[in-house]
Amino acid sequence: MTQNNQSVLGDLDLSPSQVQDILTLAIDMKATPEKYADALKGKSIATLYEKPSLRTRVSFDVGINKLGGHAVYLDLQNGAMGKREDVADFGANLSCWCDAIVARVMSHSTLTTLKGAASVPVVNSLCDLYHPCQALADYMTLQELFGELKGLTLAYIGDGNNVTHSLMLTGAQLGVNLVVLTPEGYGVDADVVQQATNIANDNDCTLTITTDVNALGQVDAIYADTWISMGDGKSLEQIINTFKPFQITKDLMQSANAKYFMHCQPAHRDEEVTAEVLDSEQSVILRQAENRMWAQNALLHTLLVK
Ligand code: CP
Ligand code: NVA
Numbered sequence: 001m002t003q004n005n006q007s008v009l010g011d012l013d014l015s016p017s018q019v020q021d022i023l024t025l026a027i028d029m030k031a032t033p034e035k036y037a038d039a040l041k042g043k044s045i046a047t048l049y050e051k052p053s054l055r056t057r058v059s060f061d062v063g064i065n066k067l068g069g070h071a072v073y074l075d076l077q078n079g080a081m082g083k084r085e086d087v088a089d090f091g092a093n094l095s096c097w098c099d100a101i102v103a104r105v106m107s108h109s110t111l112t113t114l115k116g117a118a119s120v121p122v123v124n125s126l127c128d129l130y131h132p133c134q135a136l137a138d139y140m141t142l143q144e145l146f147g148e149l150k151g152l153t154l155a156y157i158g159d160g161n162n163v164t165h166s167l168m169l170t171g172a173q174l175g176v177n178l179v180v181l182t183p184e185g186y187g188v189d190a191d192v193v194q195q196a197t198n199i200a201n202d203n204d205c206t207l208t209i210t211t212d213v214n215a216l217g218q219v220d221a222i223y224a225d226t227w228i229s230m231g232d233g234k235s236l237e238q239i240i241n242t243f244k245p246f247q248i249t250k251d252l253m254q255s256a257n258a259k260y261f262m263h264c265q266p267a268h269r270d271e272e273v274t275a276e277v278l279d280s281e282q283s284v285i286l287r288q289a290e291n292r293m294w295a296q297n298a299l300l301h302t303l304l305v306k
Pocket of ligand 1: 056
């Protein structure tokens with residue numbers, strides 16, 4: 001079992017210097033993967049899913065394999081953890097065999113319970129509050145595209161959700177200016193705003209929270225996510241009129257002078273973004289998807305090897 005027992009349940013479980021080091025390592029892993037081929041040799045990592053996944057599931061499995069480790073996929077989509085046995089027992093048992101637990105869960109509290117019972121690191125691969133692995137991949141992508149993150153301005157437009165929270169917290173740690181533009185009533189968590197604002201203030205960058213589409217200004221990139229997250233329980237018919245003014249169109253990209261369009265995927269053409277923008281040269285969604293693997297590998301290396 002591992003000596004280091006650092007878990008990453010939320011973005012702030014990594015220090016700003018760890019975040020920057022992970023991005024640097026991820027870029028090096030992408031350039032020279034052969035250097036890291038045995039980094040997780042002999043290590044086994046449980047990856048469990050209470051919600052559907054394509055990118056996270058495949059990128060963790062293939063990524064762990066690239067580092068010489070072994071991923072064990074636990075499909076819990078047909079029944080939440082805690083039914084057959086307590087979540088704490090689940091975590092304690094997995095620790096008997098595995099060197100880390102990567103978990104996609106309905107509720108953040110499940111991660112806290114797993115961490116409390118596990119003797120190995122627990123990594124959040126999406127919960128209701130955060131998606132830290134996504135934010136690492138997204139800022140790695142911006143670092144590749146712009147060379148430097150400090151001083152960049154990213155706009156997140158749409159539903160305030162787990163992805164937004166992680167972009168806010170990790171972005172503030174990295175010195176990225178963030179504009180979060182959501183419809184009234186679909187904003188981000190007030191505690192996350194406070195935390196991200198405090199970090200941004202200490203880090204010479206800004207966090208702007210607004211519901212005014214006309215307040216967007218000039219940005220380097222625009223980011224969208226689904227209007228309806230897994231487990232939200234809202235229907236498109238209910239929200240379409242509220243969200244339509246927040247759709248990412250070519251006109252919006254041009255008026256904001258945005259160079260790139262970003263999306264964590266799964267994406268929905270002509271809902272949160274027009275097909276024209278999603279499928280354009282400006283769209284970097286597949287680079288983000290690829291970088292999920294490199295960023296996660298750098299994170300696992302940091303938790304399990306260093
Ligand atoms: N972006 C992301 O987490 O995709 P999946 O839900 O397919 O894993
Ligand atoms: N906010 C989305 C992200 C999917 C990767 C969700 O939680 O469904």
